[in-house]
Amino acid sequence: MTVLEKFQNGDKRALSKIISFIENxxxxxxxxxxxxxxxCGHAIRIGVTGPPGAGKSTLVNGLLHQFLKANxxxxxxxxxxxxxxxxxxxxxxxxxxxxxxxxxxxxxxxMATRGASGGLTAATNxxxxxxxxxxxxxxxxxxxxxxxxxxxxxxxxxTVVVTLVPESGDAVQAMKAGLMEIADVxxxxxxxxxxxxxxxxxxxxxxxxxxxxxxxxxxxxxxxVAIEKKNIEELFEKILEHIAFIKANGNFETxxxxxxxxxxxxxxxNRFEKxxxxxxxxxxxxxxxxxAIYKGNADPYAVAGDLYNEYSKDIGS
Amino acid sequence: MTVLEKFQNGDKRALSKIISFIENxxxxxxxxxxxxxxxCGHAIRIGVTGPPGAGKSTLVNGLLHQFLKANxxxxxxxxxxxxxxxxxxxxxxxxxxxxxxxxxxxxxxxMATRGASGGLTAATNxxxxxxxxxxxxxxxxxxxxxxxxxxxxxxxxxTVVVTLVPESGDAVQAMKAGLMEIADVxxxxxxxxxxxxxxxxxxxxxxxxxxxxxxxxxxxxxxxVAIEKKNIEELFEKILEHIAFIKANGNFETxxxxxxxxxxxxxxxNRFEKxxxxxxxxxxxxxxxxxAIYKGNADPYAVAGDLYNEYSKDIGS
Numbered sequence: 001m002t003v004l005e006k007f008q009n010g011d012k013r014a015l016s017k018i019i020s021f022i023e024n025x026x027x028x029x030x031x032x033x034x035x036x037x038x039x040c041g042h043a044i045r046i047g048v049t050g051p052p053g054a055g056k057s058t059l060v061n062g063l064l065h066q067f068l069k070a071n072x073x074x075x076x077x078x079x080x081x082x083x084x085x086x087x088x089x090x091x092x093x094x095x096x097x098x099x100x101x102x103x104x105x106x107x108x109x110x111m112a113t114r115g116a117s118g119g120l121t122a123a124t125n126x127x128x129x130x131x132x133x134x135x136x137x138x139x140x141x142x143x144x145x146x147x148x149x150x151x152x153x154x155x156x157x158x159t160v161v162v163t164l165v166p167e168s169g170d171a172v173q174a175m176k177a178g179l180m181e182i183a184d185v186x187x188x189x190x191x192x193x194x195x196x197x198x199x200x201x202x203x204x205x206x207x208x209x210x211x212x213x214x215x216x217x218x219x220x221x222x223x224x225v226a227i228e229k230k231n232i233e234e235l236f237e238k239i240l241e242h243i244a245f246i247k248a249n250g251n252f253e254t255x256x257x258x259x260x261x262x263x264x265x266x267x268x269x270n271r272f273e274k275x276x277x278x279x280x281x282x283x284x285x286x287x288x289x290x291x292a293i294y295k296g297n298a299d300p301y302a303v304a305g306d307l308y309n310e311y312s313k314d315i316g317s
Numbered sequence: 318m319t320v321l322e323k324f325q326n327g328d329k330r331a332l333s334k335i336i337s338f339i340e341n342x343x344x345x346x347x348x349x350x351x352x353x354x355x356x357c358g359h360a361i362r363i364g365v366t367g368p369p370g371a372g373k374s375t376l377v378n379g380l381l382h383q384f385l386k387a388n389x390x391x392x393x394x395x396x397x398x399x400x401x402x403x404x405x406x407x408x409x410x411x412x413x414x415x416x417x418x419x420x421x422x423x424x425x426x427x428m429a430t431r432g433a434s435g436g437l438t439a440a441t442n443x444x445x446x447x448x449x450x451x452x453x454x455x456x457x458x459x460x461x462x463x464x465x466x467x468x469x470x471x472x473x474x475x476t477v478v479v480t481l482v483p484e485s486g487d488a489v490q491a492m493k494a495g496l497m498e499i500a501d502v503x504x505x506x507x508x509x510x511x512x513x514x515x516x517x518x519x520x521x522x523x524x525x526x527x528x529x530x531x532x533x534x535x536x537x538x539x540x541x542v543a544i545e546k547k548n549i550e551e552l553f554e555k556i557l558e559h560i561a562f563i564k565a566n567g568n569f570e571t572x573x574x575x576x577x578x579x580x581x582x583x584x585x586x587n588r589f590e591k592x593x594x595x596x597x598x599x600x601x602x603x604x605x606x607x608x609a610i611y612k613g614n615a616d617p618y619a620v621a622g623d624l625y626n627e628y629s630k631d632i633g634s
Contacts, residue, residue, distance in 0.1 A: 030618045031618070033616075033618060034616035034617070034618040034619055035616070037610065037613070037616050037617060037618075038613045038614070038616060039613065040613070041611065041612070041613050253611070256611055257607045257608065257611050260607050260610050260611060260617060261597070261607055263617050264597075264607075264617050264620060264621045264624070265590065265593060265594065265597070267617065267618060267621035268589075268593055268621050268624060268625055269586060269589065269590055269593075271621070271625055272585075272586065272589045272625075273582065273586055276582060276585055276586075277582065280578070280581075280582070290574045290577050290578055290581075291574065293354065293577050294358065294570070294573055294574050294577060295358070296354070296355045296356065296357070296358050297355070299350075299351035299352070299354050299355060300351070300354060300577060300580050300581050300584065301347045301348070301350060301351040301354075301584060302351055303581060304581045304584035304585050304588070307581070307585060308585055308588055308589075
């Protein structure tokens with residue numbers, strides 16, 4: 001049996017191999033991804049984000065138990081594109097994987113590909129496609145922080161859970177940080193700590209102030225204590241409610257189609273870049289042009305303008 | 318007098334206006350940048366990075382005093398592209414600015430442009446060009462962490478100072494985090510804390526193990542106590558030594574020219590993206606294509622391939 005056949009038979013080792021094949025962009029990965037695309041569209045995508053130490057992993061583990069109870073197969077991607085100074089993600093993963101049997105309905109994958117120059121978002125999306133094609137009902141992306149890369153990753157999800165802790169500050173800070181625009185559900189974790197009531201109430205009233213009517217999803221704020229599995233079921237219910245809500249109003253489909261459009265543009269851009277780099281490398285006088293710019297005798301915008309006109313006569317015509 | 322004339326006369330308010338103009342990509346900003354490019358090339362670029370709380374701002378302030386003593390004009394860019402969860406950068410900036418007179422030879426600029434989708438690196442580079450053209454002798458970019466965006470920003474610098482603290486771990490962790498490849502100078506700050514000797518010795522011996530000969534820059538490790546201005550002069554000297562070293566062996570020029578090449582490619586890519594997005598928007602059947610992909614009846618890679626062939630017949634020919 002080929003790896004792809006094993007993959008189609010539900011062999012998780014084949015899934016791991018196919019994910020690595022795609023991640024490493026081995027010859028033929030585009031064709032493979034093309035095939036996988038035609039088999040996907042079933043799995044829902046949940047994003048879980050929040051500051052380091054908010055208990056995201058414990059929260060996700062709690063959700064996993066809920067999904068298992070509902071007989072759902074779940075694939076989890078843990079992404080840590082953030083500073084190497086933070087470290088420590090991998091050990092955590094190994095610890096948590098012990099909580100679930102390897103032959104069960106849960107699959108974990110870590111993505112800690114630092115320095116993948118803009119490639120992490122694409123890589124994460126490709127892994128989501130592979131997991132979907134494999135037959136998972138649910139895929140969960142867990143990521144630290146909401147820097148640009150994390151925002152792009154989270155953007156691919158249908159439902160985004162933003163996890164805060166009582167120490168995260170107040171609603172004003174959350175608003176300034178743009179969390180109101182990212183979150184579909186807020187989880188205030190470690191809600192047994194002092195002041196947790198305040199941030200919950202605070203967030204709720206800030207959210208009520210936002211313009212809304214009967215067609216607007218009202219972002220719920222759930223106080224949780226993930227380590228004691230407290231309110232995890234409520235969080236789980238709210239996620240399902242949100243998915244049902246966006247499926248009913250058409251936003252699910254619109255958002256997914258927007259993601260496909262972005263994917264196509266990204267593929268086109270990458271191809272353009274590759275060809276332009278080759279072109280420039282083969283152009284004999286390009287080194288002199290660069291030197292002229294370096295010496296202040298030419299201007300990169302003017303040079304780029306000329307190059308663009310030269311290489312892409314058909315574009316824009 | 319026009320803003321540009323005031324800028325050329327050394328008016329810092331004109332500099333601020335011009336930076337904002339470029340940051341906001343107002344009409345004509347490309348032409349303006351083109352002009353500024355022809356006036357720049359004088360300022361050296363120093364990058365200072367490290368984990369939150371390592372004392373980077375205090376270290377930079379210490380360096381500023383050294384540069385002032387040497388009669389140098391310095392422009393500082395503080396970049397915080399990292400998670401909004403970390404917060405707090407702006408207040409810190411306002412506090413530190415009070416240390417230097419507004420009419421002196423120091424100029425500060427904060428860049429906290431979250432969500433500028435890939436634009437932060439370009440924006441930072443453009444501000445460096447504006448500062449250089451304004452007549453600064455030295456530009457310093459201070460950034461938290463070394464995620465992908467920070468790496469790209471730091472990449473534009475001639476000399477990179479990586480700031481660690483005794484708690485940052487050991488040389489093995491620094492190596493794993495890729496810090497050995499980024500750093501031209503290590504500063505182990507808060508070196509009055511316990512265990513600081515260990516990380517300093519540890520880093521030094523790890524660096525000696527790296528392959529080197531008389532043409533290799535030996536990365537120095539300087540223990541500092543920025544808050545007491547301890548060893549800041551030594552750090553300052555090492556930075557100047559590194560600049561002199563790369564100017565002598567040609568790496569300064571090679572690296573700068575590589576940055577120009579990257580800039581040109583980035584300009585071309587942006588222009589291509591803009592035109593392709595317009596094209597797709599005007600294509601009547603594109604929405605149907607997207608829907609076909611969404612339903613699993615088409616493959617984004619195949620679709621992108623066809624589009625590419627259609628729109629860019631000249632590219633690659």
